[in-house]
Amino acid sequence: MERESWASTAGVARSMRSNRRRDTSPELALRRILHARGLRYRVDFAPLATMRQRRADIVFTKARLAVFVDGCFWHGCPDHATFPVRNADYWLPKLERNRARDLETDAALADAGWRVIRIWEHEDPTDAADRIEAAYRASP
Numbered sequence: 774m775e776r777e778s779w780a781s782t783a784g785v786a787r788s789m790r791s792n793r794r795r796d797t798s799p800e801l802a803l804r805r806i807l808h809a810r811g812l813r814y815r816v817d818f819a820p821l822a823t824m825r826q827r828r829a830d831i832v833f834t835k836a837r838l839a840v841f842v843d844g845c846f847w848h849g850c851p852d853h854a855t856f857p858v859r860n861a862d863y864w865l866p867k868l869e870r871n872r873a874r875d876l877e878t879d880a881a882l883a884d885a886g887w888r889v890i891r892i893w894e895h896e897d898p899t900d901a902a903d904r905i906e907a908a909y910r911a912s913p
């Protein structure tokens with residue numbers, strides 16, 4: 774029996790909408806909290822000069838701390854990554870590439886002395902802000 778078309782499921786449709794490149798509402802909520810706590814950061818910024826395409830969502834340059842707010846669908850969140858039933862041949866390699874790319878980005882940043890925090894878009898923004906602030910305060 775064929776399951777419903779992947780895009781017709783509310784969850785995936787929501788993920789698709791909330792996975793625009795930047796300025797997603799979870800990210801905005803998080804930025805608002807960080808800003809209210811007095812933290813200052815750059816937005817949509819490439820930490821590494823050698824990897825200009827790998828832009829992090831929130832970057833603390835002096836603290837060398839890069840934050841990515843990952844969409845549950847595109848980055849394969851263990852709780853919400855829905856399996857695209859239709860066009861799986863198209864989607865699965867694409868999603869797999871995203872995850873490989875994330876790992877590669879994290880490794881490159883770590884090699885260059887950066888700390889990386891990845892936040893799922895489903896996470897509570899206050900909890901996420903707590904993690905980020907703790908890492909920021911623990912900066913050398």
Ligand SMILES: [Zn+2]
Binds near residue numbers: 850851852854895
């Ligand atoms: Zn999720």
